[in-house]
Amino acid sequence: xxxxxxxxxxxxxxxxxxxxxxxxxxxxxxxxxxxxxxxxxxxxxxxxxxxxxxxxxxxxxxxxxxxxxxxxxxxxxxxxxxxxxxxxxxxxxxxxxxxxxxxxxxxxxxxxxxxxx
Ligand code: 5GP
Ligand code: ZN
Numbered sequence: 617x618x619x620x621x622x623x624x625x626x627x628x629x630x631x632x633x634x635x636x637x638x639x640x641x642x643x644x645x646x647x648x649x650x651x652x653x654x655x656x657x658x659x660x661x662x663x664x665x666x667x668x669x670x671x672x673x674x675x676x677x678x679x680x681x682x683x684x685x686x687x688x689x690x691x692x693x694x695x696x697x698x699x700x701x702x703x704x705x706x707x708x709x710x711x712x713x714x715x716x717x718x719x720x721x722x723x724x725x726x727x728x729x730x731x732x733x
Contacts, residue, residue: 620714634649637657640685644660652719653727657719659683660715669705687701687720699722699723702718703717703719
């Protein structure tokens with residue numbers, strides 16, 4: 617997709633922002649440019665799928681493995697006790713970037729999160 621911001625980042629035309637965390641064959645994780653919490657990152661498909669409905673089922677196992685790997689890395693790096701995984705599909709759900717992604721948001725005790733979805 618020519619003008620998709622995540623496709624531009626994946627093609628290297630735009631820097632991801634505050635840094636890439638890791639990648640697998642079909643997914644990449646980088647820090648969100650406008651984090652809800654320190655360490656808030658995005659797991660993004662390398663291919664331009666608009667929503668989770670477009671993701672081939674065959675990539676499900678790799679996705680779950682990668683989500684777990686990135687979540688553990690973020691928990692360790694940002695010394696948090698928990699994390700939220702948030703994933704929006706279509707505008708009415710709050711999806712702003714129409715390219716499949718999962719938010720991983722680190723959480724600490726007594727540190728409330730008020731998502732503006
Ligand atoms: P959505 O509302 O679509 O689920 O979330 C899109 C997320 O992408 C937002 O949290 C926003 O801060 C993040 N984002 C938008 N543009 C960029 C960018 O250029 N770089 C990075 N790292 N994150 C972005
Ligand atoms: Zn895209």
